[in-house]
Amino acid sequence: GAGVSQSPSNKVTEKGKDVELRCDPISGHTALYWYRQSLGQGLEFLIYFQGNSAPDKSGLPSDRFSAERTGGSVSTLTIQRTQQEDSAVYLCASSPATSGGKAGELFFGEGSRLTVL
Template identity: 90%
Template sequence: GAGVSQSPSNKVTEKGKDVELRCDPISGHTALYWYRQSLGQGLEFLIYFQGNSAPDKSGLPSDRFSAERTGGSVSTLTIQRTQQEDSAVYLCASSRGLSGGAGETQYFGPGTRLLVL
């Protein structure tokens, strides 16, 4: 079965440009997460979607970051006016979301490597 897919796999952009990163979760998974992994750092939570509930945006580092999830499936993370410190690997994960709480296995995609010049 297909896992979580992300596109593009690599993105190079110039400072100040906007970028869109896409995530296709595992079919049937209702929960979707975005994390950021900077060089030598752990994974940093960004945003979490669960079904039709309002997303948990508590991890977004600034108002330049936003995300949406259309039709309860595909998600897009948008970074406006990119800065060099935005360079990182952006990881998407999905889970069944059945329990509504801790303990659901999160399945990660391969990530999008973003480089802001």
């Protein structure tokens, strides 16, 4: 499909394990975001990739969280030594623009639901 693709759609893991979440953005989109959404809540910004610029990591909640974007396309969000409070839906979004009004027009994937037991 032509939309943002995320995998896995659901992940159940044990406390202390590492997890990797993958995002395939829309082809040609230069901007890529990761957000976290806890049950019934709004979106918490995690990290932003903008073309070849250094990513904005200001939203990562701890050093257990990291993300990379290879070749300006696919992105992986890694959570090490998972904790129960990491349980949430992790949403990825991409945008064709990095400035102006269009920069806020994001296309979201359906998210990866993470449950840490």
